[in-house]
Amino acid sequence: MEGDLIVVIVVATALAFDFTNGFHDTANVVATSISTRAMSPRIAVGYAAILNFAGAFLSLAVAATIANDVVDPAAVSLLAVFGGLVGAITWNLITWYFGLPSSSSHALIGGMVGAVLVAEGPSAVSFDEGILGKVMIPAVVAPILAFLVAGASILVLYKIVGRLRPRPVTVGFRAGQVLSGGLLALAHGTNDAQKTMGVITLALVANGTISQSDFYVPDWVVVSAASAIALGTYAGGWRIIKTMGSRIHKMDTAQGFAAQGAGAVVILAASKVGFPLSTTHTISGAVIGSGAAKRLSAVRWGVAGNIILAWVMTLPAAACIGALTYSVTRIFGTGAAGPMVVCALILAGTALLFVRRAQQRGIASVGDAAEVTG
């Protein structure tokens, strides 16, 4: 009975993570469409939400990687899964608060690894084939690949359309961004929603609901993960949209199209083979590549550097929070009391962050009004 209560808490926490993932990450997906005015923010976010939902149904290869290959499902406890999820959510909230586009995916994997390391020891974590082979190396390759593909694409595009009048080119690529932006949202839903599916399935294996030898992802897990990421996407993340869309460099519609296309194909190709990539890493690489290919000075390298710093910090920071969360829950024993206390603390902390953000916006509005009237 208590095990079932913990499963309910873990599933709810996983879906909350999925929501924050959509809230935090998908802003990156729509930023280029908004930046180039291919779509209005409201339409871009709604469109991305629908395609995130659809994308979650395309494949289960990434879910299988998360459930089977990163940590040993036979050795993992429900409390360790819970600790990992809280590590990821907390890191997502911190980076959201400071407007940094870190990776929700790596926050999740970092959180899981940290909590499982403390709970079960190093033997329960697959450092070589799991972390290094399926997470770290693809994590390094994907943004570089997206950078190169987007850069080469924009150079080829400028060669092809360079002699045309600007107006039809802008109109054509704006229309193209409906397709490329949609593909990127679909890719995000495919790769990221599956991570939540993988974690929930891992929790069901840990609880004995699903046999490890008969691995499958239940339909209700797919539907609930798809719904959570779509709702999170719709709720939006306007601050991060601003960082990704215009603070890295000002884009034209051809660059937006090339960046979204490059990001989408890299993520979709990786999803096919089960690599749990980060949409944020990949689209950032593509956005920077499309800018750098046109003119190196067009990229605001300081902002790009801050983004890279956030990436580097994500795995260890989320791992530390995951490990700390697991340790705190164990103070209350192995029952449901620990997760309930931690959930209460997370909710209180989240409410505090939102109130502070609202207060900061209020102060900024008053300042703007004073400037106008003063």
Next chain:
Amino acid sequence: MIASVVDTGALLEVIWVSIAAGIGLTAIYGMAIVGASRAVDSGRRGHTGGAVFYGALGLVALAVVVAATVFGIETLSDK
């Protein structure tokens, strides 16, 4: 050491598919824009043959992009 822990075949598949689809499809979409733009210009100048040629080029390029996108999604969804 790295080759022993990473699935090299899968990684190479991601790389070549990304390069082929990423650069190839954006270039073909660029051709669709060239076709559409030049078809309109030719039509305005009264060059019917040119308008038909460029219009067809634009349509074929657009059809290739759409077909390749559908094929890619279909391939991905093979569970």
